[in-house]
Amino acid sequence: MTYCVGLLLTKGMVLLSDTRTNAGLDNISTYRKMFLFEDPGERVIAIMTAGSLSVTQTAIARLRAAMKDPEATPDTSILQAQSMLKVAEIAGNTLAAVRRDIDEKLAVMRQSASATMIVAGQVRRGDMRMFLIYPEGNFIEATEDTPFLQIGEHKYGKPILDRVVRPETDLMDAQKAVLLSMDSTLRSNLSVGMPLDLCVIERDACRVGLRRRIEAGDADFRAMSEAWSNALREGFQRITN
Template sequence: MTYCVGLLLKQGIVLLSDTRTNGGLDNIATYRKMFSFERPGERVITILTAGSLSVTQTTLARIRDAIEDENATPETSILLAPTMLQVCEIIGNTLASVRTGIDAKMTAGTVPTSATMIVAGQRATGDMRMFLVYSEGNFIEATEDTPYLQIGEHKYGKPILDRVVTTDTSLEDAQKAVLLSMDSTLRSNLSVGMPLDLAIIRRDALRVTERRRIEPKDPDFARMSEAWSKALRDGFGQIEL
C-alpha cells in the first residue's frame, strides 16, 4: 500500500508521497511513487501513483515511450498535449489499457490490479490543475471546494486536511499540513513507510521549484512529528466533558 497527497492552492501545488511497497509482512521494498515531466518555461507535469506496482510501472513506461516516440503527437504525448485536461486523458487512457491487459493475463483473478494516480501541473497560458485518475481511466478534478486529493491509504491523514487546508493556505503551511497528514498515516498503518518525496510547483513557474527526499531519521520531520503529538496531547488534556 502507499499514501500520496496533493494540494492545489492559489500559490502553487504541494505533493507528497511515501515509497513503501509490500507484498506481505516479509516482502517490503522501496519504490519511488512520484514522477515529474518538464519542459521548463512551457509545462510541468507530476504524477503520483498508488496500487498495483506492475500496473503503475507499465503505465509510466508507456507514457515515457510515447514522449520519446519520433512520431509523437498532441494526442499521444503528455509533453505535446495542448491542455492539462488532455494530458490527464492520455494518462487515463494509458492506465486503463494497461490495467485491462494485465487483467486478461491474470486468469486466476487473485492478484489485485487496481491502481490510481494523481496528475498535477500547469502549462504556459493555462491554469494549474490537479486530477485523480482511476484504474478505468476516468477522473475527477480538485476544486476550490475540495483543494486536495489523496490516493492509497488516505483515511488516517484526511482529518487534518479537512480542518486546515483551503485554497488560501500558504505553501509553507501546506508543506506542514501534508507532512503531518503523512505522519498520522505512518503511525497508524505499517503498509506506508519512509523515505518520503516532497515536491512544490509554484504558480506560473512551469517547473518543479523544490524537491526534497525525507529519510527515516530526518531531524526536521522527527521534530515536527513530536511537536504535533505534544500539541494533540495538550489539547486533549484541556478539553472538558
C-alpha cells in the first residue's frame, strides 16, 4: 500500500509520499514514490505513484526514456510539453500503456496490475496545476473547491485535510497538514511506512523550493505527532456532551 497527498494552494504546492512497498505482509521494501523533474525557472514537475511497483517503475522509466530520446518532441517528453495539461496527458498515456502491457502478461495467471499517479507542477507562463491520473490514463484535477488530491490509502488521513486545508492555507501550515494526515495513516495501516518524502514548490518559482526526506525516528516529526495526539486528547476532554 501507499499514501501520497498533494495540496494545490494559492501560494504553491506541498507534496508528501511514504516509501513502503510490499508484496504480501512478509516482503516489505523501501522504494521512492516521489519523482521530481525540473528545468529551474522554466518548469518543475512532481510525480507521485501508488499501486503495483512493476507498473509504476516501468511507467517512470518510460517517461525518463522519452525525455532522453534525441527525437523527443513536446508531444512525447514531459520536459518539453508546453503545458501541464499536456504533461498529464503524456503521463496518463504512458501509465495506461504500461498497465495494458503488464495486464496482458498477467492474464495467464488470471491476475491484473494497476496504478495511479499524482502529476503536479508548473511550466513558465502557465498555471500551477495538479492532476490525479487513473490506471486507464484519464485524469481529474485539483480545484479551489477541493484543493488536495490523494492516492493509495487515503481514508485515515482525509478528515484532517477536510477540516484545515483551504486554498489560502500558507505553505508552513500546509506542510503540517500533510504530515499530520500521514501520521494518522501510518498509525492505522502497517503497509504505509517511513521514511517520507516531502516537497514544497512555490507558485511561479518553477523550481523545487524544498525537498526533504524524513527518516524513521526523525525528532521533529515525532514531536509533531505527539503534540497532535495531545491536542486531540485535550480537545476531546474539553468537549461536553
